[in-house]
Amino acid sequence: MASPVESSVLLPLLLLCLFLHRGPLVASVISAGPNRPNCHPGEMSSLLELRDSFILASVSDNPLDYPKTRSWKIDGNKSHTDCCLWDGVECDRQGHVTVLDLSNSLLYGSMNSTSSLFRLTHLERLSLAYNNFNYSRIPSGFSLLERLTHLNLSGSSFAGRVPLDIILLTRLVSLDLSENLDADLAGLLVLDNHGLGRLLRNLTNLEELNLGYVGISSSVPIALANLSSLRRLSLNNCGFYGAFPQPVFLLPNLLYLNMIENENLSGQLPEFNKSSPLKSFLMGVTDFSGKIPVSIGNLTSLNQLDLSAGSFSGSIPSSLGQLGKLNYLDIGENDFGSLPLSSLSWIWKMTMLSKLYLGKMNLQGGISPSIGNLTGLVELSLAFNQLTGTVPPQISNLTRLELLSFRVNNLSGPILPCLMNMTDLAILSLASNRFSGEIPPSISQLQNLQFIGLKRNVFTGSVELDEFIQLKSLHILLLSFNQLSVRANITTPVRNAPQLDILGLSSCNLGEFPGFLRHQENLDWIDLSDNKIYGDVPEWIWNLSSHRLEYMNLSHNFLTGQESDLPLLPHLNLLTLDLSHNKFKRPIPAPPKSILFYLISENELEGEILSHFCELGDLVLLDLSFNNMSGAIPGCLGNASRHLAILNLQSNGFHGTIPEFLANRNELLMIDLSHNQLGGKLPRSLARCNKLVFIDLGGNRIDDTFPYWLGSLPELHVLILHSNKFHGKIDHPLSEPVFQKLQIIDLSDNGFSGTLPEEYFRSWTAMRTINSSRNQFAYLQLPLVPGKYLAYTSYGDYDYTMTVIYKGLKQYYPKIPVVLVMIDFSSNLFQGTIPDLVGELKGLQGLNFSNNFLTGSIPSSLGNLTVLESLDLSNNNLTGMIPQSLADITTLSIFSVSYNDLKGPIPRGKQFDTFPINSYEGNPGLCGENMPKQCGYTGGSQPRQLPTSHKGNDNSRSITDDIPWIVVAMGYTGGLVVGVVLGDLFASRRRAWFEPTVRRRTKPARRGGYAVRPRQVPLRG
Template sequence: MRIFTKLSAPLCLLFVFLCLKTAFSSSIHASSLSTAHRCSHEEALALLQFKTSFSINYTVPYSYYWGENYSKIESWKEGIDCCSWDGVSCDNVTGHVIALNLSCSFLYGTFPSNSTLFLLRNLQSLNLALNDFRLSKIPSEISQFTRLKHLDVSDSGFSGQVPREIAYLPKLVSLNLSDWYDSSDLILETTTLRNLVHNLSEVRELVLSGVNMTSVNPRFFMNLSSSLTTLDLFESVLRGNFPNSIFRFPNLKIFSLSGYFGERNLTIDLPSSNWSNPLQDLYLSVMDCGRRLPESIGDLKSLQFLSLQCNLEGSIPASIGNLRQLTYLSLSNNQFSGYLYSNNLSEQIPSSLANLTQLTFLALSNIQFSGPILASIGNLRQLTSLDLYSNNLSGQIPSSLANLTQLTSLALSYNQFSGPIPASIGNLRQLTSLDLNSNNLGGQIPLSLANLTQLIDLDLSNNQFSGPIPTSIEGCGLQNLNLHGNQMDGLLPRSLVNCSKLEVLDVGNNSIEDTFPHWLESLPDLQVLVLRSNKFHGIVQSTKESPSFPKLRVLDLSSNDFRGPLPVQYIENFKAMMDPHGEDGSPKYMKVMGADPYQYSLVVTWKGFDYELQGILTVFSCIHLSNNMFDRKIPDVIGNLSSLKGLNLSHNNLTGNIPPSLGNLTNLEWLDLSSNGLTGKIPDELVSLTQLSVLNLSNNHLVGCIPQGNQFNTFGNGSYEGNLELCGIPLSKSCDGIGTPPSSFQEKDELWRFGWRVVVLGYGCGVVFGLLMGYLVFRTRKPKWFVSLFDGRPSQSGRKMRKARRLVQRRS
């Protein structure tokens, strides 16, 4: 579980601001139009015909996320001067339409190459950003706008090659082709870029983030106009060596460059001197930037935003304290050694860092710093986000953190902190997100946490906290509470019922002794409930006539002392588990409002091993009731839970037949019914489970032939051992009384021992790979956020930087 930060005001307000900013920057207001001049009938007709080319779809995600709630073209009516229409601006003298801003307008449909829009020959500014043109090509007819100065088609659903004609717009000053949401749909080839750079002698702003430029040689960018102020090449799939002379462009204010996630095929050397003094925003990520961060970085006195994630080594220079205008600093995911130190190697955070009085965001995660957090960090009193995730920091958490009264997000997880949480943490009244996951912290959870009334995300998992869970959480606004892997005891506090917004409750791997908390039914948004490996006991049942966990999708009660029948009352009311498509038909990650999608984590048991999934998809459902004393039959109603990905009922006292209704669980990826008292045949209906990658029916009393076909042809002996009356492949016992030929047995056994990894990769349906790859690989390329659990955990700072870049991209 990670802690994520709001980078500014609430996200929804930021979105509104950005849309309004785009509108103001790309158009001249119609209110300035002289009443003596109306737009021509021809231009009005052209706009009305353009309007009919599209439908208005208020589910277009781009417009919705950026805060608009209406479409500008709704105001376009025949008989009304088009210069008064929303998004339309006209020349004060001639009345010609000179600017069209249709950003965030919920336009939906294919963009026609013969669009009447191209009849507006006097157009100087065109903004079509944040609509959905359904993977249309950018029409080559765009060259007809010979007076165009500003063109923005970012995040508008265009695809394919950028037309070469775009390089023949002689007056173009700003060009934005960025593709944040569906990276690499747009392709910019070498010839088009070369012509664009050669012909656009006046260009000042060039934004190509997310555009596929695999074939482009980075040296072409050096021929850009010296008047360039903005060059944004974030995740543009560039390869090769980018000349560092870009840092000496005399007017450059914003420069963003990053390679493709998972690759290191892009390099740039940071200059030792003569930087561009106007530089305000510098973002370099997923690339190599030379070996060291030069002292000359301190010469960039205008710098406000600095993010460098590119394998830098050595020390962080003390000159960084000269950057008095800096508000955002991230040096995460480098290879800096030892402490933060100044030139005298004093093993201290440089005293010059205290000069950064405007700093609001500081991320130094995943650098392997060691030693304590020094008290001087408390001098950075404007900080709203502090991210020191995944280092080797040790000692106690300093009480000087209490000085950071503006802090909204604090991430200290995956370090070596010890001792108690200081009671002074209760002074951080603005805190919404606190992540102390995976340290050696102990003692009782301080009661002062009750002062954090804004807290919505609390992760204290995998520490050594003891004692009861404080009842002072009462009245909380928490959406996520993770206390997994501690030594908490006592009862589960009934005050949790007051946390009406709670979505995830994980108290697994503690020593809590209680009966099943049926009173949690009243939490309307609870989606994940993990009580595993505690001392819960008794029958799992509701006290209500109509029991309901309306949104519950993950239930883990494993390794307790629950007994009696499986909870049919609840199972038949798990409505969310009956919808394989989620509430809106598309897979998304659960997250706290305004946060990134790795906000929640979940430990799942797969083939006897625990794996932590970073991020919980809204289409992921599983039930884990193993290692209890449940008895009687497996209820048929489980077959209605069509969204289930995993079902584990192993190590109980279940009896009777395996219900054929389990064959309806067509999304099931792992099924474990082992170590029970199940009898009868394996239902042939289970062959229809084509997503199944793990099956364990061992140690029961099953009889008859093992079904064949689909995934059943991939399961080895281990799936069936301990059922003495089973026969057929892959077992050596033949169903006709004749032994299975040794070669067949050996091949099947070899498939189990070796080929089963291939099966998981090939079918893409194992828990680890399926959850992390299958649901979000909407396109053929590997998603930029992807990292396998076996390769380590993804950096939260990297994800924050990507979100921050959206602000930087639009801010100019």
């Protein structure tokens, strides 16, 4: 038997443990007592009425969920007749209910101000956290509970405005309204601009305030600094902006501060005192800037520090190494500049660390063997840096690791066998490095693995899927883009195979569909593209995870059809289907109405566009390009989807007219109908598509005048109308300026007449300056749809592509550089002179006025085009001399003035010493070195004769003859990464989805001109 002393110690400890546990026994222990009466009948009645106002959710995957109200009933049992003994209920000595804890109680239903809850007026502590109140508003009735000191409504699907009646609860010590989120993890609650200030002025006793994910969208009130009792402050994801009041950092009792993901919240860190009690300091994903002060080392109680994704600069103070209690550190994604990892050697001495994130810090050099000192690490990320060398074997000391991410570095060597010591490893992310060798079969021994990301490395050899299917916890497997040969022969019994969520086996030399997929029911995302899968698609693939699948990519294979006719895909939630670059001939199943992105380009499909596509109200991208389809484009297609951003029907046989496009809510960013047989006039509704960036209607039979009415489109960068039946003068714009962002315009091979349009040259603002990105690999890209849509595409931003006649050659651009500025008015009926204004378009890289009837001299102002690379003025009636100023254009590599009436000496020096003779042929008055006519020739031997070439001869050729040259030296850039796991999935390779081509149709030679015959250029993402 315990002694009285022991009992006096043990009993309080037991009560404290039970209270902290907050289990069902708390009420019976705290409320029990020989002198306490039963709870008041009225309060029992109110509790029973509260119970009956909700239903209990029957399914939960949260082990903390427990239906507390199920025990609330009246029968002969003492614990039932006394509501003070019910689960979650506590009473005072008079039998009044003072504590009601219904957190995680599986409650479902709406709540309003008439709820019986508000009759429990003696309540001091109330928690309704983590239930589902079905997006109902927070009732104003809470203001009736005047004795409340603790109110917790977090994570319970409350929505709407927070009632300001809460400010009447002046006794509140703790208020938690956080994490009321929708299915997309967006906040549901809103607190108006002045509401937070009023709340802070009234609730002066607050010690804990948690408004995470409440939409506030204001500056942070200075009144926060007056809450001297505040211990915990969490205002994450609230939409704060402006400067954060520095005195808040120095509140004397503040232990926990969380302001993460307020991206527009700015400020600088203060000088910290040694007396600060801060234990958790979370300021990640804000716009704080300046240096991290050395005095941060004074926060000796700190155990969590997050300064990630801000604008901090300067050096990282080594005083961080003095924070001996720190177990969580994230300082990644700031502006510290290039750093050798060795400069952070103090990190390897922080042996209490359990989570270390140093991603996107531009770290260089190798990983120190001292990393093995951090034996307590559970999560380690050095992702998105420039680390080189091999992973040191000392990493084997980190046996507690559950997350290891080295993705997007330059690390090399094999996967170390020592990684197999990490038996707790759940997430292994090594994507986008130079790891090589074989993937060891022993990886199947890491039975806790849930995520394996090994894509984009140099792994070789054969891999049996069996090695991964033995991992029963596996949910995500990404092996794409290595040099692997993945074999799908599965010997593990299918019933033992894990249910995957994500499978990426692109470019893995697969020759068949893996049979184990037949029994996968939980797949959200599957990529089997760029393999060698032949023949028909089995019916079970079309039915794969039909209730969950959101993304399917079977592109770049050799698929020809389907085993059975299935008119409509059964998937209820499919968002992306990519079947492009196959050999489908017969119609494939129509996509479900949920589809956002549908790609079946570069196949052999015939027939018309199904009327079903007019029923896809959420469609964002439709790409049917490079097929053998025909018929008219359905008139409803332009009006079907309120989200349609990309319409790519190029290189088919569509005829008829272009349909009108929805005037209201129009989201069109790109339209490519080139290389069809479309006629008629352009639909004037295009002028209302204010977001259009790219228009390619080349290679059709459109019979119209110049669409000056498109000049008001504020975002238009590319306008391609070549090879149609456009005609007439280019009318004056109704107002100036017009086409201000235009960078590429191609009107070639039409019947435009009149003079060159000076008014337009004057308006083209984007062409008048030299792009500052000239020395960078930057491209015109399509940030299609932000947020959730981007995740389901897996491609990141979309890249515009095109094939153009540039520098006299047909060039394919898988990405269009942002610096590319081109004007092509060739092969029309333009007359008059070349305006001096053209020389003000200093961003021009390509200028082609060839095959017109231009007269007068070449303006010397063209010498101001200092980045010009290609200039073609051939086949006109130009006179005078070639301006000497052109010799100063050091970037000029292609130049032609052939077949004009130019005279005088050819400029000498720099680029002009490199141009071939045929750049000048057909101008008998020109003279110069290596020319038939020498300048100053007076007699003597005859000048050297060139091969005969006559104007008007159909066999004559100039520098712009059809010489195929495909430009493919375009790099890829990374996509948006959100988190280690999601980033590894969704920041996959970008594809060149938009494959517009600019091909000139064969045209009879005119005035010694030439005909350019289009050649099909094989285009691949």
